[in-house]
Amino acid sequence: MNQAAAPTDAIDWARIREDFPVLRREVHGKPLVYLDSANTGQKPAQVIEAVDDFFRHHNANVSRAVHALGTEATDAYEGARRKLAKFLNVRGDELVLCSGTTFAINLVAYSWALPRLQPGDAIVVTRMEHHANIVPWQLVAERTGATIKVAEIDERGDLDLEQLYGLLTPEVKLLAVAHVSNVLGTVNPVRDICRQARKRRIVTVVDGSQAAPHRPLDVAAIGCDFYAITGHKMAGPTGTGALWARREHLDAMPPFLGGGEMIKQVRFEGTVFNDAPHKFEAGTPNIAGFIGLGAACDYLSAIGMDNIEAREQALLEYATGRLDATEGVRIFGRAREKAAVISFLVEGAHAHDLATLLDLEGVAVRSGHHCAHPLMQHYGVPATCRASFAFYNTFEEVDAFIAAIAKVRQLLL
Known part of the structure; x- marks a missing residue:
């Protein structure tokens, strides 16, 4: 089975992003930053x-x-x-x-x-x-x-x-x-x-x-x-x-x-x-x-699943580094091999409140138990926020996500 296309560094990810109509919309007057692909993926025009x-x-x-x-x-x-x-x-x-x-x-x-x-x-x-x-x-x-x-x-x-x-x-x-x-x-x-x-x-x-x-x-x-x-x-x-x-x-x-x-x-x-x-x-x-x-x-x-994986791993590495440098953020899960999913909490904020405030900045993340109650019990929390990335996301969106968290932390201080 060969699902590879062009090498990932030769792919025009900005052009691929244009295939997804919903990513061009605004939410609450802000450009949509969709970080909930583990919940449901967005659909390209071809689909x-x-x-x-x-x-x-x-x-x-x-x-x-x-x-x-x-x-x-x-x-x-x-x-x-x-x-x-x-x-x-x-x-x-x-x-x-x-x-x-x-x-x-x-x-x-x-x-x-x-x-x-x-x-x-x-x-x-x-x-x-x-x-x-x-x-x-x-x-x-x-x-x-x-x-x-x-x-x-x-x-x-x-x-x-x-x-x-x-x-x-x-x-x-x-x-x-x-x-x-x-x-x-x-x-x-x-x-x-x-x-x-x-x-x-x-x-x-x-x-x-x-x-x-x-x-x-x-x-x-x-x-x-x-x-x-x-x-x-x-x-x-x-x-x-x-x-x-x-x-x-x-x-x-x-x-x-x-x-x-x-x-x-x-x-x-x-x-x-x-x-x-x-x-x-x-x-x-x-x-x-x-x-x-x-x-x-x-x-x-046509994109190539190996290219998709590499793109998402790059986004994960970048986002994890930015979150680690943000005060008051706790990340759940540091597995040796990990997909582009980050569950996290911000000190002083309930997961649902955090997700609501991020949404006001145009950033869509999931909050709740993620249909995994036993895992939440293991960590001793009722819920987390989850940012999940896909190949159509950008590094600029990660920056917007981090900026939104910083703004929320200011509101909580």
């Missing part, structure tokens, strides 16, 4: 136009009509599946299209784990997981009698791998781990983790929501059993995402939802289900959204 073109010229349902529009819609939808499969370096017939990571993990929970787990079994999750990779396992554990064990983090925000591997005892049947933490930016060594789990015959579920938009991915090389992504974080429309699963799992798992298009034949005496991945795709999908996601894959691949 917006792909969605618009579908509704204007091709709108029809998929797999249900032989007329021209129906054929065009189906071809475009399945074309998006192929694009996403190439982006992830997986087989298209192992890729279930769904609304996002939350749905994908619940699909694994209810179609793989619920029929298999029993009292005495265990599931391992990590301290840094998003609620979407915690709550489904709790629900399954309650219904099956399984237990949940927690892998902890060290003082830097890295997974304590020695403790994690010590948890992987014979009763553990499933390990759920984030590829990249949405709060700390920690990049977990998922390939090594999955190798250790595979040695112990433990099934692995990797949450790739924060990895897919920001770094080159080779899901096949990771060696996991399941990998989940969310489209709206990777410049695609909301309500899109995917679950990749090994073929043997997809074939053995029962459908999660019943309805149209996930069947071959329905009789009152019984139903014959469609082949995977289609047996997990009941009902009319978000056709336009997935066409937009396919366009997003094209867009990101």
Whole structure:
């Protein structure tokens, strides 16, 4: 898989930024500085136009009509599946299209784990997981009698791998781990983790929501059993995402939802289900959204995911240095390998108040628990602010962010 384009120093990042219409607007009379891409990524014109073109010229349902529009819609939808499969370096017939990571993990929970787990079994999750990779396992554990064990983090925000591997005892049947933490930016060594789990015959579920938009991915090389992504974080429309699963799992798992298009034949005496991945795709999908996601894959691949990662690492290094030089700022997470996410607090300010005051300066950051209550409990805080960067951000925006924090600190003194 080659997602590289021109070397990063040859890329005109200012021109690329012009592809994003929303970045040209003002907020409260100030130029928008959007630092919330871990929440949702902004959309380039190419994605917006792909969605618009579908509704204007091709709108029809998929797999249900032989007329021209129906054929065009189906071809475009399945074309998006192929694009996403190439982006992830997986087989298209192992890729279930769904609304996002939350749905994908619940699909694994209810179609793989619920029929298999029993009292005495265990599931391992990590301290840094998003609620979407915690709550489904709790629900399954309650219904099956399984237990949940927690892998902890060290003082830097890295997974304590020695403790994690010590948890992987014979009763553990499933390990759920984030590829990249949405709060700390920690990049977990998922390939090594999955190798250790595979040695112990433990099934692995990797949450790739924060990895897919920001770094080159080779899901096949990771060696996991399941990998989940969310489209709206990777410049695609909301309500899109995917679950990749090994073929043997997809074939053995029962459908999660019943309805149209996930069947071959329905009789009152019984139903014959469609082949995977289609047996997990009941009902009319978000056709336009997935066409937009396919366009997003094209867009990101044209820039080059290695170039995107390098650009964002440069922004992270610069922003971290500027924050470290700012009095009264506490940063959460100093992992050895980290994505372009900085969770922080300013002395004397609640996270929500800080985010509100920054918004008045045109700076959009996230505040709250970031769907990671157990991680907040670990640090003993109710919430943090989070600045998350993407390749369309600039060093000048980092300066504006730091200036806004300085202005807020003056108000607090």
